[in-house]
Amino acid sequence: MARFLVRSLISTFVTMFLVSVLLWVLLEVATGDVAVKLLGVFSTPEQRASYRAQLGLDAPSWQRYLDWLVGSDWRAESQVGFPLVTATNQITGERVWWADVDGTPTQWRLEEGELLTLQLQPDGTVATTAAEVGWSRDEAGAEFFWGVNEDGSAVKWVRGQGAEVWVLTKGGLRKEGDGPQQYIPLRKGLLRGDGGKSLQTGRAVSVTLFPRLRNSVILAAVAFAVVMPLALLLGIVAGVNEGRAIDRTISIVGLTLTATPEFVTGIFLILIFGIWLKWVPAVAIFTSPNAIFENPSLLILPVLTLTAVELGYVARMTRASMVEVMDTPYIRTAIIKGMPRGRVIFRHAVRNALLAPITIIMLHVNWLIGGLVVVEVIFGYPGLGQYIYDAAIFGDPNAIEAAAMILVIVAVGTRLVGDFAYTLLNPRIRYA
């Protein structure tokens, strides 16, 4: 068992690595200029170039992938010369990068050609003083200084050559002198639990991602709790009555529900229950982060939609497996020896018939996630699916990659759970 676990863990990491590289290549090849999307089509090429440099997008692709994976503070640290640390901003709750100069978190700013030091005080305020740190001199004789700027990027200033940079503010693009020549946006990398910043929102991916994940998990869990008992029951009923009218009905209805796309089911449910009958909310608009707990009726239609799509599939699997088991000699023996039918079915058949569906159900979680994307878009439900949809439409690499990694973990994790459930139910299987 331990070997099986280790092997699955390794395989999970290999899978995650492959998926991340694949996505990276895809996004790299095809996404258009992100700067155009952020700054608008009327921005000038200089503005775009300056903004791309600030985001670190001018670095080669492999470099950015490595930064994403293991972080960029390693290579920035050797330039800055001080250890780089993060401190939590007490107002926004986000982590900000500082250089640790003799125990004081420090950033720098270039103003009117003079370098200023910003020191983070223990009470959270920032003290600004003229910098004492000297400039270094390169081979060409230009004086330069590597420091951390107020955005938390490692930057290289050159004395007397303040570059003109375009800074995106709330009021639009602003041109500033005294800009750095080179930027390395600092990040810890995914392996150290930092998904980076979303280009779309400018906030750390994890700030948005985890609340979204929570909403999706609630939706999926409720749907799962509704679907599974119902589908297994229907499957067993159909399987026991193979060939009779009730079996035909369950099978055909199940097939129809499975073959109907989620958006069609969703739209019909909205039409019937939301618009014509007005029983439940037709959309899932969250007026507060905890809206699902305050108003659980928001969940009804999304859950019903997911149920409709999943129900048929699981019921059909259970039916097929039940039919197969009911055909075996030991069931025939049990019936012939006069055992009550109910006991034959529930004591002998069901236990064996559930083996196959349980593995398939676990593999099917992938489908559930696919369904989630559509269902969340239809109902405007703020979950992971909607997050991925928005990120993919925008071409936001950090957001897509982070969400994708979560999905891979979910997919592989559920497969493992399925395998375990299978061993528990079927003692003949042992994982070496």
Next chain:
Amino acid sequence: MAAIQPTPETPLGPVATAGGPSRGRRLWSSLSIIFESRIATVGFLMVMFWIVIGLLSLVWTPFPPNESRFVQNLPPNTTNLLGTDNLGRDTLSRLMVGTQVVLLKTRVPVGDRTISLPIGVAIWGVLGSLTLGTFLGQIAGYRGGRWDQTIMQLLDAFVAFPSIVLYLVVIAALGRGDLVVIFAIAITGAPGVARLARSLTLDISTRDYVRAAETRGESQWYVMFREILPNARGPLLVDAMLRVGYAIFAIGTLGFLGLGLPPPDPDWGSMVNEARRFMFSTAWGVIWPSLAISSLVVGLSLLADGLREELNRYQR
């Protein structure tokens, strides 16, 4: 050498051999298995219905499908049997033409003109995944060892990933277009096909005729594609039929998400997406294309389901 032919075992019609029954007879014997099963027959009729509608729409529709000539968002009436959409276009005509892009034609940009190839996006996509998946699955299954491990690990990485997200990324990245959708369908479908092809290959490669071919020194490629592949055809084809259903399902979903086939030619998913905004005032616009997608996919599933049942009985 050519004298030794693989024994045909698939019920979908024997491999072409000289002196066998004529082509027409064999086609009929393949088709007749459909009518053995009631479910398959119903499915076949539903699919044929849409194929006929699509063929008809190539030559005739009640009104030009892309022309705004009526009042907007009309309910069904005597002129517009299914009503009109938000731009005052005839829904019936658009619904009919919507069949073409999934089943009958693919639009390929050549220079600044667009030419139409026969056979629809869904079918090309499935053919793509069938080709790719069979190729990979056969190599994995027949060569085994390191090839098997590498290919299956790669495919597992794909399978671990929800296909709708892959569609989203591929299309968001490469832009909308028939070829992109075909590519996305082919890529996402390939791992499933490969798994099936691999298991079939593992099974078939133990047969005597494969051993015979190996003994007489045929190349690996010959054994894979001339000996094993023809005998794995039946299950692969039934699986492909289901996949066409899923592909239509996926195209509809993509259209609904606003990432479908490029306008102005109608496709059902985009029609639902456009009509959705007016759902609170008039529901007809979403009902018709939704019904169309469901009925076509249900038809294909019924057909595949019935066929599989028949095949299983035949083999038993």
